[in-house]
Every structure is written in C-alpha cells, then in structure tokens.
Amino acid sequence: MPKDVAVIGVGQSAFVRGYPGSIRELAFEAFREAMLDASIGVKEIGASVVCSAPEYDRQRSPSGLIAEYLGLNPQPTFVIENVCASSTSGIRAAYSLIKSGLHDIVAVIGFQKMSEISSAESQERMGRGADIMWESPFGTMMPAYYAMHARAHFEKHGSTERDLAMIRVKSSKYGMLNDKAVYRGEVKLEKALNAGVVSSPLKVYDCCANADGASCVILANRDRAVELSPKPVWLLGLGAATAPMNLTGREALDGLSCARAAARQAYQMAGLQPQDIDVAEVHDCFTIAELMAYEDLGFAGPGKGVDLVRNGETYIGGKIPVNVDGGLLSKGHPIGATGGSQVRTIVLQLRGEAGAMQVPGAEFGLVHNIGGVGIYSNVIILGR
Amino acid sequence: MPKDVAVIGVGQSAFVRGYPGSIRELAFEAFREAMLDASIGVKEIGASVVCSAPEYDRQRSPSGLIAEYLGLNPQPTFVIENVCASSTSGIRAAYSLIKSGLHDIVAVIGFQKMSEISSAESQERMGRGADIMWESPFGTMMPAYYAMHARAHFEKHGSTERDLAMIRVKSSKYGMLNDKAVYRGEVKLEKALNAGVVSSPLKVYDCCANADGASCVILANRDRAVELSPKPVWLLGLGAATAPMNLTGREALDGLSCARAAARQAYQMAGLQPQDIDVAEVHDCFTIAELMAYEDLGFAGPGKGVDLVRNGETYIGGKIPVNVDGGLLSKGHPIGATGGSQVRTIVLQLRGEAGAMQVPGAEFGLVHNIGGVGIYSNVIILGR
C-alpha cells in the first residue's frame, strides 16, 4: 500500500446560493481553513494548482490571480480544468508533482462562482462542455444527458423514479447535518416524487443546485507529511479515465465506462477491493449518477444498485455509507470546488473529525468525481 | 544530468491567420505529425494533456473533445491553462505524470483558434487574462503592459526603439525560412521603425500577430524513450515561477522576475550555465520581451541585452542563437500551442533536423515561455 503522498490540510468555504464576494475572496476562505488545518505558512507551499471551469465568471487565467491573492508568488501555479472533475484532476497533478520530486508541498484550490450569470446562461455554458458541433446545437444541457442515462438504466435494470427519489431523501438527511451545505432542508419521498419534471424522468429534486463555493486540499510528500501532520491521510490509489465526449461514442448509457476504468485502477494501486471501503463520496450531480456509481465502483453488481437503495445500505450504519455529507445534491456543486470538497469530507472521516456525519472507525475512504456526463472520471482511495 | 524523461515525437500545424477548420481538426494536424514522428500508435499513449486558453473559441472543456477526436479514450486527459505558457506548463505536468510512475508516455497537445472572433474581442479576452477587478476596467491589453516594460527598460538601461526593431529584423529573417510561419515577409529596419504605434513605444512590428495553430509533444520515460526513439531528446532541467498578476505587485518593470527564478531552477536541475546553451527559443510576443529574456536568462548581464542585439550575437553563428525559427513575432503565437512549438524547434535543432535554420552541432537548447505579462514563466532545458 503506497504511502508516498498525504493530505495534510483541508478547507472549504460554505457552499451558498450567491456568494457576495469576488472569486479571490471566495478562494481565500477555503485556503485559510486548509492552512490553519495544516498549520503551515505560505512559504512552505511549493506550488499551487487552481481548478475551475471557465466562463462562469469573467476572470480568465484565474490561477495567476488566485496565487497572487493567496500570497503564493513566486511559486508556480496553473489551472487544471475537467469541468466538474477539475479539482480531483488537480489533486492527481499535485500528486505527481510531488511524487516526481519537483515539489514537496502543493496546494490544490478549487472554486466556482456562478451566481453573477442567469441559470439559462449557466446551462448554456454547461451545454458547451459537451460537443459544441454535434450536440449543443440541439439545446443540450446536463440534466438531459443524465436523464437519458436514467431512462436507459430503468429500461435495462428495472430501477424506478422512486429509487432515485430515495437517494435524494438520503442526501437531504445528511445535508441537514452539514452546516456548509447549500440545501439544508429535508426532502421527503413524496415531495421528491411530486416535483416538477426538469428533463424526463429527472425531476427537480433529482438535480443538484448550482452553488458558489471553494475548496482547498494541501498535499505533502512522505517526509513532510510525517513531520507536519499528526494525522496524515494517504493517497493510496488513484485512477483516471475518459469516455468519448459525444454520446454517440458510448457503448451503453446505463453506467459510466470511465468510472469503471478509473475505479479498477484505483483499487489495484491501493491493493483494496470495493468491500474494503468504509465510506465513499460519489459524484451525485443527479440522483441517477449516484445509482450508477454504486455499480461502477463495485459496491453493487451491474443493475443491483437499487438493492443498496431499497435496503438503506448507503446510510451510516449500512454496508457502505455514501455521501453522508449531503453530496452534490444537498451540500451543493460548485463545479471546480466539488472534488476537493469530496476529498475534504473523506479526510475528516478518516481522521474521525466528521462530527454528526461520522462513520465510526472509518479506515479507508473513496472519492468518485465525474466531469461532464461521464467524460472524465477520477477515483481516489484514501487511508489513514 | 537527469535523463528520466525524453521527447520522442514532435508535431506542429502550419501557423496561419485563419484556420479554415475546427479546433479538433487543427489539433489533429499537430498530433498526426507527432505520432508519425514517434512511430507509435494511439494505444501507446497513457494520457494526454490539452493546453489552450479559453474563450477564443466556443468549446468548453476541450480536453474531452480533443481526446475523443484523436482516439485517446479511455486514457485520462485534462486541460492545463497558463494563457501563453499553457503548453510548457502542460509539459511540466506531463513530465511529473511520467516521473511519478503514473504513466509511461504522455502526449501534450496545444492549440488555439482565435480567428472566429474579431481582433478587438480577442484583445478584450486577453485583457481579462490580467486582473479583471483592478486593471481591466482601464482598458488594458497585452501590448500596453509590455509597452510599460519597454519604457522602463529604455529609461533604466538606455535601450532604444531601434534595438527593438533590430530584434524584429532578425525574427523576420528566420521566419522567411520557416514554412510553418504565419509571417513569411521580410521586415527591414526602416519599415519596423516607421510603422504605426500600437501602444507607445511599441509599434506594429514590435508585436506578434495572432495566429491559429496547434503543437504536439510526446514524452516518454527513460525505458520507453530508449526503446522507441533513435534520437530521444531529454528534459534536463525544468523551472517554473510566477509574479503577481497585477503590475502593482512587481518590484520593477525592466525585466521579468518569474523568468529569472524559473531560469535559476532549470539551470540548477540541469547542472548547466547560460553559456552552455547552444540555441534558445524565447517568448518574444513583443520585441521587448525578447530583449528582457536575454537578461533574465543570463545570456547577458542586467541591462546588457542590447549588446547582443547590436553585435548580432543572437543570429546563427553568434554567441547564442535565439528564435532562429522566426519566434512568436514571425512564426506566430497561437497562445496554447506556442510552448509546444518552441519545444519542437529545440528538439529538431538537437536532432540536427532543423534544415536551413540549423545551429550547427547544437547540444543543449533552452525554451523560455511566458504566460500573460510576466505572470507565469516556464524554462525548460533540453539535451541530446
């Protein structure tokens, strides 16, 4: 089990509907928390990686701006972008910057502020994260793509709208416990089932809400991690894969091939199996995405994800607690910040610092972060 | 001298004023050439890194699109952005992906297509690559920032508009030899000196022209490089640094502190000195940028860059031939593709394949690639 690179600090801003400050101020909130968590000064940081999807705010090349505001000059910095999977790709890059010997300590900062543009504008921009020549001209948007996956899953495996609603009920239960979540309300099953249809069969509560937010994860090599951190959390396995951006290149729509490939790599690198994982954060931008993740990650066999849902096995106390911080559905999904926030949740779980959301005795945790509709996938396995 | 990662294939599209195809087709042109150069198949590529500055075209998250079009699924891919230094930052990331052991072979694809928007629009977007809160509201653009550096250099060191014009005369001489250059015309000294002022003291021929283009660099670890390539070119030294994005954070404007820091790192890693370099590609987005680079890279002492210019020492046959492929000024500057193209030039030089532009017997070469106005800097030293 490789213990070469560890997380030594994590931070996250509150995820909110409309952050009243600038992107630099938003990023600082997560950075401050992570730096205090790591108890280091800015001079210790060898490089920064800034993760964000462009065009939601007007700043271009935000890494320069953010590095300046955080006091991270003259250290190098760059932007990594994989839409919704940007900050786990940033963590993958940071891992290799460290493992390669180029840097000892790297800060990965993810942020997104979408609230200065309208919802239709943000949907248009998201649509242009698909194939702009051959898909966007039809008026595509994220809910529609995932809705097509949902219908394919329903048809092939007998899953239902009710199963999806039950996933949202779980998210809201834990979102209510998370004081950094954007959606703190309860969602009862009937409420979810009776909500308006966004893109059939997905309804309002099947979709995560846009949020503004930032996350920060500080990584260090073995020596510095042991020296600096009383509770380093190790990156034991990393997997990354892609699928064709255009849906026409996909073999099937009832799962995400990129997630299966990334999971395989991560388990192999860590020397672990799905049943070894004690707590997971999966990319539930839509309820169907969480259901597919159960199967793609091997927590359930193909088509058997519904059994976990129906038996409550993904709650705390179940076989494999998933998204017990509220997930993207309730905690919120500020695109570039999401992966870092998922990693933060797992780090707190493995340190035993997750408070009311704690999975007792969690030893191994997994993060599953998807970019676009199954275009990019990162799976990261962490351990104490 | 570390020989851990080598370039095994390079490719570049023609740099042109208005590429008549899509970004995916443009990227393919560079990729095809690099793949044929490396003599490998797409399955050998373990990951790709796509480098481009956003908002010049409408595709968001182009790495997914480009990876699909190049046949690079299911391998991972992500976008790296550092505006004009994007593709050397991509090469730095690829180096560490390989050195860390995550991948054996990585393709770095840089591209930019700016010709579907107007020049004023592209200037506006470039302006938003500076501090959008505190600089852009004044109507900033790239020539203005570099013009302020030029004036500071003139005042402090006695350099002149004529020195800058002489740099452009050199570029055009070599651009005429480069059949992939966007500007193939000759620029005589009087023509450069009498051209219209863009942003005083910089005139039309002091500025590189926007171009569309793509580049591709394929990197491999030691074992694969030795196995696959008859002439591997090694990444001997890598340096990267930043300076505050906002000019108010800069100590002085007569040079770029980030370039000096990056150069120091690269020389140290390679165990070489400025005088060991046989041929260099420097980031001459403006003539003044080349002049400052001579000093920042140690080819001349502080303020002494003009001596190299006036004595013709940066021509082939001089002390240190610089930008003998025409540079950004004549070869062209398709933002995301530029660093990869610079590396390609040096690789061809070190292999002895640079044709009419060959520096005889070149053993060590250097690439200096700047993002924004001295915000980001990458310096890469390569050797046979």
Added chain:
Amino acid sequence: MGFERFGRKSFTSQTKVAAFVDYLDKGELRATKCNNCDQVFFPPRADCPNCLGDGMEWVEVEGTGSLVSFTQVNYAPAGFEGDVPYILSLVDFGKVRVFGRMRSDVPQEALKVGMPVKAVICRLSDGQVAYEFLPAR
C-alpha cells in the same frame, strides 16, 4: 464556413466537414468513411484516429435505427427557450449512433427504448437546417 447553418444554433462556423450541411440541404444525412480502414464515423470526421489518415468519403446514414434513449427537456439553455419542450434522443443505426431531436409533433408517450426510428431532414424557420427523428412504422 457553412457550419453555422447547422441546428437551432450553431456555435462554430468552420470545419473541414462543412459539406455535411450541403448534404442536409439535399435531404441527405451523411457520415464519413475512412478510405483506408473502412470505418464509418458519425459525427462525420475529417481525420481517422485509427490510421491517422485523412482520406474520407461521404456515405449515407440509411435505414431504420433503434432508439437507445430519450428525454423530454422542459427547461432550455440560453438561445433555445422558444423550443421547449423538446425531446433529445440517441439512435443506433448499427454502424453509427446518431444524437438529435425527435420531431416536435411526436409525444414522449409514443416513445419506447428499442423502438424503430428513422431520421429525416428538416429546415428550421430561420433557414437553419438539421435532421430529426420520428418513429418508423
């Protein structure tokens, strides 16, 4: 140029396969086929990722496909608001899969995954041109 005429709203005008739109004008839905390795591509491509070649010919997407999945979109992104609701679909024609919209007079209740579907060419009111699907009987 030319590709700006594709679909409700095209986001780019330039591609080496802009002839696709000319074929739509003639009432034909075309894919490309690599001269070298015979693979057929939809969306059409100018370059082959298998053999790195760029010798392509245009071949028609014919016959009846199978409906892989579909969704009715009730909220549209900027620029498409006037079209809602509309049904996005993926159809498998054997050699290629094609993504597009169902014809606007087809209700989603009439659709079923796996049903036979054909593609027809349509001209939008503003001169834009596209293809759309409808159930084949």
Added chain:
Amino acid sequence: MGFERFGRKSFTSQTKVAAFVDYLDKGELRATKCNNCDQVFFPPRADCPNCLGDGMEWVEVEGTGSLVSFTQVNYAPAGFEGDVPYILSLVDFGKVRVFGRMRSDVPQEALKVGMPVKAVICRLSDGQVAYEFLPAR
C-alpha cells in the same frame, strides 16, 4: 454589489471591498491595511496573505507618487474603443503602487518616468466612477 460602477467598464459586481467605490464617491482613494500586521494593500484586499486574517481597515492613498512607467494606447479592446488614445500608468506611492489612467488632457509628451504624480477622483459621463493621475507641480 456596487463594484460594477468602477472604471470605464467593470467585469464583476461583487467584492468584499466594494466600499472602495463608496470612498471614490466621496472623493477619496483608499487602500486597506491589515489590523494585525499593519501592511497596506493596493489594490485593497479583504484578506491578508501574511497572517491569514481578515481584519482590515480603510486608509487613504495620499500625497504624491512617482511615475514608474506609462504607455499611450492607440487601439482599444472591445468596450473601450471610444476612449482611445489613453495613457495607462503605474505610480509608486511608497507604501503602495497604483495602476490607472492619466487624465485625458495630459499629453504623453508631458510625461517622464520618475516624475511626481498625484491621483484624483473622476466621475465618468455614465455615472461610473474612477481615479486618474496627473502630474503634480
């Protein structure tokens, strides 16, 4: 909100230091100073990178600065075409440096690196507010 009123064309409306614009309205050019480590920042900041604190107070940028460099821009980016030519400048006030424009009636021939310069507040015709420089005598 409020920051959209800064300069010829602002690109963002929200910042914790939007009070900067209110001070401009009152004719004052202000920087921020960290309560904890006393460093003065221009552009003003809400957060201190030295001590990670967010206790800031507003302090005036006073007196005469030294012209670090300048350029006259003859071609403008989109949205600024009506202003050309204009002169961009960097001025060193000792504790802080300030980036901005020279007043439009100052010809570049009157400028010299190192000369004394002061900042004044200006109101643009459309209600936007900014600061600008002019030679101090």
